[in-house]
Amino acid sequence: MSEPSRFLSLLTGSFSTPAGENPTVAMVEAAYRELGLNARYINCDVSPCALVDAVRGARAMGWAGFNCSLPHKVAVIEYLDGLAESAALIGAVNCVVLREGRLIGENTDGQGFMASLRSVADPSGQQVVVFGAGGAARAIAVELALAGAAQVTIVNRDRARAVELAALLNERTSARAAAATWGTGYRVPEGTGIIVNATSIGLSPDVHARLALNVDSLQAGMVVADVIPNPPRTELIRDAVTRGCTPLDGIGMLVNQAVIGIEHWTGRKANASVMRAVLEELMDKAGEPN
Ligand code: NDP
Numbered sequence: 353m354s355e356p357s358r359f360l361s362l363l364t365g366s367f368s369t370p371a372g373e374n375p376t377v378a379m380v381e382a383a384y385r386e387l388g389l390n391a392r393y394i395n396c397d398v399s400p401c402a403l404v405d406a407v408r409g410a411r412a413m414g415w416a417g418f419n420c421s422l423p424h425k426v427a428v429i430e431y432l433d434g435l436a437e438s439a440a441l442i443g444a445v446n447c448v449v450l451r452e453g454r455l456i457g458e459n460t461d462g463q464g465f466m467a468s469l470r471s472v473a474d475p476s477g478q479q480v481v482v483f484g485a486g487g488a489a490r491a492i493a494v495e496l497a498l499a500g501a502a503q504v505t506i507v508n509r510d511r512a513r514a515v516e517l518a519a520l521l522n523e524r525t526s527a528r529a530a531a532a533t534w535g536t537g538y539r540v541p542e543g544t545g546i547i548v549n550a551t552s553i554g555l556s557p558d559v560h561a562r563l564a565l566n567v568d569s570l571q572a573g574m575v576v577a578d579v580i581p582n583p584p585r586t587e588l589i590r591d592a593v594t595r596g597c598t599p600l601d602g603i604g605m606l607v608n609q610a611v612i613g614i615e616h617w618t619g620r621k622a623n624a625s626v627m628r629a630v631l632e633e634l635m636d637k638a639g640e641p642n
Contacts, residue, residue, distance in 0.1 A: 368421035462491030464609025572596030
């Protein structure tokens with residue numbers, strides 16, 4: 353494979369469907385421009401039955417790597433040559449990296465969340481509540497446990513999924529984990545330091561949707577994180593601010609997972625502020641409440 357040169361760009365991109373509203377391309381290409389790299393990020397709408405050919409195409413064209421978004425995060429694994437440790441534990445891949453001719457699956461969702469979280473808190477020794485047990489929750493719960501969180505409680509609508517994720521954490525990490533149900537208004541237990549909404553509640557267009565959470569149980573000083581990037585000021589983030597908690601919006605996670613992906617593909621550290629500004633401008637133009 354040739355090195356990138358004047359007329360030959362380093363190629364990266366994303367495979368998902370639907371892909372039309374995915375803003376990652378704007379953020380990543382802004383980062384490449386700022387770094388002065390001759391690199392491109394191509395947003396591709398790839399159906400499940402075309403995924404195998406898309407991966408083969410990326411391999412044939414010498415792509416440095418690509419993101420996989422819904423619905424390919426699990427399905428892509430069978431077309432790869434290996435998995436990084438946390439991706440294997442999580443059982444899903446959102447970032448593929450070409451290393452010495454082998455396509456290796458990484459999961460940067462949870463790592464992106466952790467980079468964002470570490471800007472405000474150290475999860476080590478903390479009691480954490482994670483709402484959700486889907487792909488994002490799985491990635492975040494595994495990374496929190498690997499980072500030394502003492503207790504992780506998984507609260508999910510479908511209890512069986514919460515039980516399964518809690519069992520994974522208990523079996524494969526040093527964290528203590530438990531499953532809990534929502535009830536009519538979940539009360540965050542005393543002593544909790546971090547809560548994370550990793551469900552899709554609050555995502556545009558259903559921007560005023562709320563978790564079944566007793567807001568009075570949010571204590572000042574708790575970190576309240578939301579994975580929802582659009583809009584970033586969800587009802588949960590607004591409640592957190594009102595209650596004197598430290599809010600952490602979903603844009604930080606989205607930017608940081610891309611920073612990590614870019615580093616895997618190019619070896620360069622991208623400017624997170626430039627990337628965040630691109631996303632915020634796009635969301636302002638979309639007229640989301642802030
Ligand atoms: P999944 O479909 O895998 O999981 C969805 C989760 O949300 C499940 O736990 C589901 O519960 C729960 N849920 C959905 N609707 C409701 C509801 N009405 N009431 C209670 N629970 C509900 O999706 P992902 O985990 O992949 O994504 C979740 C969110 O995370 C998305 O909105 C996505 O945009 C965001 N995300 C953000 C990223 C970022 O970088 N900021 C990165 C990745 C994802 P149940 O199991 O009971 O169905």
